[in-house]
Amino acid sequence: MKHIFLVNPAAGKGKTLPALLQRITYSCEKLGVDYEIYHTTTVGDATRYAKKRCEESPNETLRFYACGGDGTMNEVANALACRKNAELAVVPTGTGNDFLRVFSHIENFSDMDKLILGKAIPMDIIKFGEEKYSLNILNIGFDCEVVKRVEEIKRASWVPHGMAYSIAVTQVITKLYGSDFTITTDDGKVYDGNHILVAFANAQYYGGGYRPAPTALVNDGLMHVCLFDRISRPMLMRLLPKYKAGTHLDGIEKRPYLHYFSCKKATFEAPDMMTVCADGELSPAKKLEIEVVPLGINVVVPQGSKCTALVKKQKPSAENESKE
Numbered sequence: 433m434k435h436i437f438l439v440n441p442a443a444g445k446g447k448t449l450p451a452l453l454q455r456i457t458y459s460c461e462k463l464g465v466d467y468e469i470y471h472t473t474t475v476g477d478a479t480r481y482a483k484k485r486c487e488e489s490p491n492e493t494l495r496f497y498a499c500g501g502d503g504t505m506n507e508v509a510n511a512l513a514c515r516k517n518a519e520l521a522v523v524p525t526g527t528g529n530d531f532l533r534v535f536s537h538i539e540n541f542s543d544m545d546k547l548i549l550g551k552a553i554p555m556d557i558i559k560f561g562e563e564k565y566s567l568n569i570l571n572i573g574f575d576c577e578v579v580k581r582v583e584e585i586k587r588a589s590w591v592p593h594g595m596a597y598s599i600a601v602t603q604v605i606t607k608l609y610g611s612d613f614t615i616t617t618d619d620g621k622v623y624d625g626n627h628i629l630v631a632f633a634n635a636q637y638y639g640g641g642y643r644p645a646p647t648a649l650v651n652d653g654l655m656h657v658c659l660f661d662r663i664s665r666p667m668l669m670r671l672l673p674k675y676k677a678g679t680h681l682d683g684i685e686k687r688p689y690l691h692y693f694s695c696k697k698a699t700f701e702a703p704d705m706m707t708v709c710a711d712g713e714l715s716p717a718k719k720l721e722i723e724v725v726p727l728g729i730n731v732v733v734p735q736g737s738k739c740t741a742l743v744k745k746q747k748p749s750a751e752n753e754s755k756e
Contacts, residue, residue: 433493435460435467435548436485438478438508440500440525448525452499459544478504482511486518495732497547499523502530502568506711509557509567513729519552520567521732528712531568533637534650534741540734550734553742554727555650558634558710560720566710567729569638569645570722572700573611573629574660576707577604578639579714597640601672610662613702617657617695628660628668632698632722636678636741638712643678652743653726654694661689697723 437456441449453469460467472478482496494517498508505522512518524532524541532538540546558566581600615623615630631638633645633656648656658680663671674680684690700720708717733739 433466433495434489435465435495435497436482437467437469437497437499437523438472438482438504439469440472440478440504452523452525455544456497456499459548463545463548465548472500472504472507476507478507479511482508482518486511486515490517493517493519495519495521495552497521497523499525501525502528502712505529505531506565506567506713509711509729510565513557513559513565514725516730519730519732521547521550523547528640530637530640531635531711533641534635535733535737535739537734537737540737543734546735546737547732550732550737552730552732553651553739555729555731555739556634556653557725557728558632558655558722559725559728560632560708560710560722561715561717564710564715565725565728566632566634567731568635568711569631569633570711571629571631571638571644571709572613572706573627574604574609575629575631575639575642576709576714577607577609579709579712580707597642605665605668611702611704611706613700613706615657615659616699616701617693618697619695621693623659623691626662628662630657630659630700632657634724642676644675644680646678646681649741649743650731650739651727652694653724654696655698655722655724656694657692657698659691661691663689697721 470481485494496508498505508520512520522541532541558570560570578600581604582596585596585599610626610628612626631644633648635650636645636648637643644658645656671680681692684692702718705716705718708715
């Protein structure tokens with residue numbers, strides 16, 4: 433196996449780069465693995481380079497380490513989707529890293545030895561538009577505006593990165609919000625009207641710990657969709673703590689403005705161009721075909737960790753065991 437480390441020098445404002453390179457070199461040399469380090473240069477460079485390497489070595493297993501934040505992970509995932517000879521390992525050196533919240537002992541992702549010795553498991557991935565992918569959550573609406581504002585807030589050195597999302601929510605909610613768009617699912621259900629946000633989830637967390645899809649599993653072949661109709665600002669402010677904790681589904685039958693369902697495919701349509709956020713990466717769209725690709729990417733679980741959002745295998749019944 434070839435171990436390829438894709439390093440975003442700008443992640444974490446570059447402060448962790450020297451220590452990261454030292455950890456990579458030390459662990460790879462100690463464990464005797466075949467490795468290389470590639471420094472990304474521009475947006476999209478990680479996708480381009482990983483695709484190139486996969487095409488050059490179709491018969492070799494390649495493990496790509498996305499060293500950065502959610503953006504770097506998304507770039508590498510876009511290159512590795514639907515490639516059987518490729519594995520994605522995530523080395524968290526940026527901010528966010530929400531996808532990793534569905535794993536136990538997240539600290540193991542920063543332990544280079546344990547990550548190199550980890551095993552890859554197949555997971556679902558969300559495909560949208562023209563061959564674009566989201567490993568974690570694809571969201572549209574209010575929270576996309578929050579992400580835009582987060583990037584501006586992070587440029588202020590006095591703001592702790594862990595507080596940026598909450599500050600952005602408070603700022604954005606004071607402005608006009610709510611957009612007209614339609615969601616149509618593969619079973620023919622139509623959700624049309626003025627909505628605050630919609631999240632198509634493969635995993636469970638985004639935005640620095642918000643949990644829109646607490647029931648989402650990364651290998652069930654489904655997208656879990658959370659859709660908010662427009663409600664008053666005071667009502668939204670009261671609901672946000674529950675939305676962050678993942679308890680907004682409790683008593684959902686008393687919240688007609690909140691829709692939560694799962695599907696394999698869905699269509700998003702809006703009369704005006706809107707911002708789409710895939711794992712924190714922004715792009716414009718008026719219409720999107722969105723679908724889950726079952727077990728479409730191989731993700732490395734570090735030694736000593738496990739994914740807590742997997743479909744549980746049913747134990748064989750006593751009758752079946754006796755037949756075997």
